[in-house]
Amino acid sequence: MKTFRAHMLTEKVTASETKLNKYIKNSFNDLKFSSGGRGGYQVRFGLDKDESEYNNIFSKFYLKVKPYDKESLSGTFKTYVVTAKKDIDDIKKGTSILWVNNSPSQGKVKGTFSGKELSPDGLGLAGLTLKTSQIIEKVKRELSKKYDKKTTEQLVLLMKLSDSKSKEIDIPGNLEFGEKDLRTITKDFGEILSAIWAQKAINFKNTTFPSRSNEPLLDFYGSKINVEYPVSVKTKGKGGEVTIQNIVDTLKKKIKVDSDAIENEAAGPIFKIVRENSVKEGVLKLSQYLKTPAIKSLSAITKTPVKSLTVKFIENWVENKSNKELAEILKPFWKITVRTKMTDKTLKGNDKLRFVLGPLGENLVHYLNENQEITKSFNSITRKVSLAQIDIMVKKNKIEFNSRRFKEANFQFGWGGYTGGNKIGFKMTKMKTVKNA
Numbered sequence: 027m028k029t030f031r032a033h034m035l036t037e038k039v040t041a042s043e044t045k046l047n048k049y050i051k052n053s054f055n056d057l058k059f060s061s062g063g064r065g066g067y068q069v070r071f072g073l074d075k076d077e078s079e080y081n082n083i084f085s086k087f088y089l090k091v092k093p094y095d096k097e098s099l100s101g102t103f104k105t106y107v108v109t110a111k112k113d114i115d116d117i118k119k120g121t122s123i124l125w126v127n128n129s130p131s132q133g134k135v136k137g138t139f140s141g142k143e144l145s146p147d148g149l150g151l152a153g154l155t156l157k158t159s160q161i162i163e164k165v166k167r168e169l170s171k172k173y174d175k176k177t178t179e180q181l182v183l184l185m186k187l188s189d190s191k192s193k194e195i196d197i198p199g200n201l202e203f204g205e206k207d208l209r210t211i212t213k214d215f216g217e218i219l220s221a222i223w224a225q226k227a228i229n230f231k232n233t234t235f236p237s238r239s240n241e242p243l244l245d246f247y248g249s250k251i252n253v254e255y256p257v258s259v260k261t262k263g264k265g266g267e268v269t270i271q272n273i274v275d276t277l278k279k280k281i282k283v284d285s286d287a288i289e290n291e292a293a294g295p296i297f298k299i300v301r302e303n304s305v306k307e308g309v310l311k312l313s314q315y316l317k318t319p320a321i322k323s324l325s326a327i328t329k330t331p332v333k334s335l336t337v338k339f340i341e342n343w344v345e346n347k348s349n350k351e352l353a354e355i356l357k358p359f360w361k362i363t364v365r366t367k368m369t370d371k372t373l374k375g376n377d378k379l380r381f382v383l384g385p386l387g388e389n390l391v392h393y394l395n396e397n398q399e400i401t402k403s404f405n406s407i408t409r410k411v412s413l414a415q416i417d418i419m420v421k422k423n424k425i426e427f428n429s430r431r432f433k434e435a436n437f438q439f440g441w442g443g444y445t446g447g448n449k450i451g452f453k454m455t456k457m458k459t460v461k462n463a
Contacts, residue, residue: 072129
């Protein structure tokens with residue numbers, strides 16, 4: 027039998043392997059196939075059966091299956107090797123291809139770490155103020171209680187390497203963790219690595235970890251010249267929107283900014299509306315407060331005054347209309363609000379409220395960001411927080427850091443979308459690198 031080799035993206039795929047891919051798709055033509063992912067040539071589809079049944083199912087098509095003995099091509103689902111047991115037309119016996127079973131009900135790739143066990147809380151740092159050497163010593167003790175020697179050694183090595191001013195740090199010999207573990211290390215253990223790095227790179231004297239891990243906006247405090255600077259840690263390239271409520275809470279708690287001082291700003295009423303209302307009510311009331319063209323269009327279509335529009339009213343208005351009818355009636359409204367093509371999830375879905383509030387919310391974010399008075403005021407408010415953000419990414423062969431600060435940032439309003447369930451928030455669009463600040 028031909029020895030199977032995983033194709034990297036740069037390797038040539040044989041004609042027999044291409045035909046095997048097509049043969050599998052034709053054999054399981056009642057199932058949904060996905061486009062290939064990272065890692066090399068593969069076939070992806072979900073088979074909702076127990077793993078012990080795979081060979082019985084595939085043998086009907088003269089194929090056999092075995093688990094892939096290397097790291098899965100998916101960070102979530104398991105990978106298998108599918109091999110032809112005999113010559114099948116132009117497919118030679120022994121020809122193999124990788125198969126990722128992406129059925130949500132099937133066994134998923136398990137990582138070394140679970141929950142938040144690599145976070146500062148999980149490793150006993152909550153409420154402590156420590157220097158770098160103390161962090162490493164404390165965490166090393168905790169790791170040795172939980173993990174084997176090899177795992178502990180690799181995590182300790184990451185801490186020692188992070189005691190550096192460099193933004194890109196090579197890891198000698200590469201890490202042995204899989205992609206799933208690397209994501210967990212970046213997300214959770216990254217807070218500890220960032221605290222160590224910040225003491226050297228930003229010249230913090232020590233680090234204080236909050237007693238509550240879910241404290242809004244920040245992950246630790248760095249001390250410098252008797253001032254505690256709050257620091258937020260994000261996975262590099264994946265920082266999401268920060269909620270407006272978090273920025274208000276931090277302003278009031280950390281630098282004693284009075285509520286009136288916030289609400290007297292041009293953006294103040296916006297903060298207040300978002301804070302005091304649910305996601306759906308907030309989108310509607312903000313649009314009413316700002317008197318956007320979108321809300322005026324909706325008022326004209328529903329023949330209801332702007333001030334009388336409520337979520338309950340809209341729910342009743344859409345209830346007895348079909349999706350097709352709504353799409354036709356709302357054309358003038360969508361012309362104003364929709365900047366990208368409406369998805370089938372909206373057009374064919376059962377949530378008719380989404381026909382109105384989804385586009386209204388997306389339009390609202392654009393409207394806010396295009397209003398110079400509001401964005402200027404918004405930046406003025408958010409810059410009152412003397413907070414640094416550290417971006418981190420842990421890869422097999424390197425650790426990447428970057429530090430930026432709110433005080434010199436530009437912000438934009440952002441929204442995770444109708445299905446995200448989050449209120450209107452904001453994200454940084456441009457920040458200066460911290461230079462020993």
